[in-house]
Every structure is written in structure tokens, then in C-alpha cells.
Amino acid sequence: MAALKILMIGAGGIGGYYAAKLAEAGHQVVLTARGNHLQALKADGLTVDYEGQVLRHGLPACDHQTLIRDYHPNDFDLVAIALKSTATGAVMTELCDWLSAGSAPVLSLQNGVDNEPLIAEVVGEARVLGGLAVRIGGHITEPGKVFAEGVAQIVMGAWPAQQPKDDPRADLLKVLEVAFNEAGIPTTVTENIRYELWRKLVINNGVNPLSALTHLDTRSLTHHPEFGKVVYGMMAETVKASEADGVNLTRQDLDDMFELISNFNAIKTSMLVDKEKGRPLELDSIAGAVLRRCAQLGVDAPYTFTVNALLRQQQ
The missing domain is CATH 3.40.50.720 (NAD(P)-binding Rossmann-like Domain)
Incomplete structure (x- = not known):
């Protein structure tokens, strides 16, 4: 070639x-x-x-x-x-x-x-x-x-x-x-690239903001007895938000993405690295994207809302 x-x-x-x-x-x-x-x-x-x-x-x-x-x-x-x-x-x-x-x-x-x-x-x-x-x-x-x-x-x-x-x-x-x-x-x-982009956002919103807040890597988050539930909750809110773009992810997508990130390497997310280096966080394009679409749909996203608010207060 x-x-x-x-x-x-x-x-x-x-x-x-x-x-x-x-x-x-x-x-x-x-x-x-x-x-x-x-x-x-x-x-x-x-x-x-x-x-x-x-x-x-x-x-x-x-x-x-x-x-x-x-x-x-x-x-x-x-x-x-x-x-x-x-x-x-x-x-x-x-x-x-x-x-x-x-x-x-x-x-x-x-x-x-x-x-x-x-x-x-x-x-x-x-x-x-x-x-x-x-x-x-x-x-x-x-x-x-x-x-x-x-x-x-x-x-x-x-x-x-x-x-x-x-x-x-x-x-x-x-x-x-x-x-x-x-x-x-x-x-x-x-x-269907929009479907794939939303599946990736399910993972990103699940672990990126929470890792920046807790300073834990992805494996520590997904295997934590409390934070693992928060990760899953933020992922579920992202699945719901996808409806605003006509993508309509399913419970199967949610479970697939949670399993994928749970079995992935224990990595520092990009947002955690940015937090440690004092750089701006990609909050608006990750959590913000979910919150804007949930607002359009008239549904609550309490996990994403809370973690996003806590991170913004720290900036």
C-alpha cells in the first residue's frame, strides 16, 4: 500500500x-x-x-x-x-x-x-x-x-x-x-459511528469524572463495593441520555460496557491525569453532554449531576 x-x-x-x-x-x-x-x-x-x-x-x-x-x-x-x-x-x-x-x-x-x-x-x-x-x-x-x-x-x-x-x-x-x-x-x-461514540461515552462518563474525584484508577472504581455502583449508575444515565440523539442504547449495551471497563487494565483516566496536572477537565464534553441530553428528555441524572457538581466546585 x-x-x-x-x-x-x-x-x-x-x-x-x-x-x-x-x-x-x-x-x-x-x-x-x-x-x-x-x-x-x-x-x-x-x-x-x-x-x-x-x-x-x-x-x-x-x-x-x-x-x-x-x-x-x-x-x-x-x-x-x-x-x-x-x-x-x-x-x-x-x-x-x-x-x-x-x-x-x-x-x-x-x-x-x-x-x-x-x-x-x-x-x-x-x-x-x-x-x-x-x-x-x-x-x-x-x-x-x-x-x-x-x-x-x-x-x-x-x-x-x-x-x-x-x-x-x-x-x-x-x-x-x-x-x-x-x-x-x-x-x-x-x-453507525454515532452508536459507537455513545457506547464509548457510557464508559467515559462512568469512570472519568469519578476517577478525577476519588483519584482511583478504573479497576479500583469498578471493583469497589460503593463506587462500583456509582460507576454503573452514571453509565445507566448515559444510556438514557442517548435517546435524545436517537441512538437508543439498551440495557445490554450498559452491561457490555460495564463488563468491558471492569476487566480492562487498571488505568488512570485522562481526566484523573488532567486533575493531577492542574489542567482543565473534559467535564463539559463527558458529564455535560449527558446532563444536557437528560434535561432535554426531562429525566434526572442524579449520579452524574452530583459527581459533576463536586468536581466543578473543586476547580
Whole structure:
């Protein structure tokens, strides 16, 4: 397969790991970052520690102003976004004119269910691929260095759904599925990406906010006699909230997701890492997304409401 040209917007734990794996397979990857992390990437390259395997790659890295100046969106076969969801709106505003000047498809690999609509406002739905990183934990350990763990799967699909006929994204998704799998990234394509995004949000809302509040890892939470019930309760509220988007998750989805996270590695969630480092939390895109939709439906979400309120009081 010919090498793909991929722009990875956000070279943190998730974006850095996938970028390194794609570069290892011979694809041309450009990173965006900022601050000390960017300076280290430019000086010493990207180093990823993945469960004891170390990947090192000297990849082109730049900030967004340099990206706008030195590149055209059509220089890339794919623009992937692996930023915190709290940054999506601001970055879409920042890159609006640049992205609008081209036709490159944009893939979100972020938490939450509200990123794809923000991207679509800028580039149009026909260029948007929804995606999620599954069973992966990762974070920047120091500038230029990333730690990642887990199976690190990707699920992707045309957003909000693949058109039945002549959707140009269908061929691209096949190419990406093959390329990512050959790069050692277990990847599947779905025709119902919104369903998959909501299933991921069930897990994220179940463990991310509560881990930031309690400073416990995912396994400690799910196996705790009291907190395990809170995790399940927050997951159940997320399942209910999905009805507002017409996704209609079921009790089976709830039980599947609880079993999945209960048997996953004992990881620090991204929200717990952010809390420890004093960074903004992705509360609005996780708990907030659930609370807004429950309000639309006229139903209470007491577990999510309480944990969200306690975390906001601490910020």
C-alpha cells in the first residue's frame, strides 16, 4: 500500500501513540503541538513508551500558525484530530479558513459525542469521519515523550452515517482500515459511528469524572463495593441520555460496557491525569453532554449531576 500523508492535530498520549505507529509503518505523519512539548518534538523527535516497547521518530512538528503558513490541507490524505474535546471549538475557529481551502477528510479521535458536529460546521458533513480510540490510556510524561497502554483499537465511520449510495468516504475508510491494521492499530469501520461514540461515552462518563474525584484508577472504581455502583449508575444515565440523539442504547449495551471497563487494565483516566496536572477537565464534553441530553428528555441524572457538581466546585 502507498504511504499515506496524515496530519495529526494534537500529539499527546493518544495522538502521539497512533502517529508513532503509523510512522513506523512508513506513512508520512506531521504533528501539531505547542509549548515545551512542541519544542522537544522539534529538537529530539517523538518518543513513545508503549507497554515497554519504545518507539522513536523524528517527525515534522509545528504549531497551528506554522501549519497554516507552510501547508495546504490537500497536502494530506487525512487530517486526524486527537485533541482534548475542550479544545475542539477553538481549534476549528482557528483553522476554519485553512480547512475550508481544501477537501481533505477530517477524522475525530476524541472523547464525547459533540466533536463531529463542530467539525462539520467548518468542513461540511461530507468530509467528517467520526472515530474513537478504544481500550487505550495515554498521556505526555514529559515534553516530547508519551506513555500509552492498552489494546489501542480504533473504530471509525462516516458521520453521522454512511450514505447508502456513492458516499466517497466509503472507499477512503476501506483504505484507512487496511493501512491502520497493517500498522498494528486494530481498526474496524462501522456504518453507525454515532452508536459507537455513545457506547464509548457510557464508559467515559462512568469512570472519568469519578476517577478525577476519588483519584482511583478504573479497576479500583469498578471493583469497589460503593463506587462500583456509582460507576454503573452514571453509565445507566448515559444510556438514557442517548435517546435524545436517537441512538437508543439498551440495557445490554450498559452491561457490555460495564463488563468491558471492569476487566480492562487498571488505568488512570485522562481526566484523573488532567486533575493531577492542574489542567482543565473534559467535564463539559463527558458529564455535560449527558446532563444536557437528560434535561432535554426531562429525566434526572442524579449520579452524574452530583459527581459533576463536586468536581466543578473543586476547580
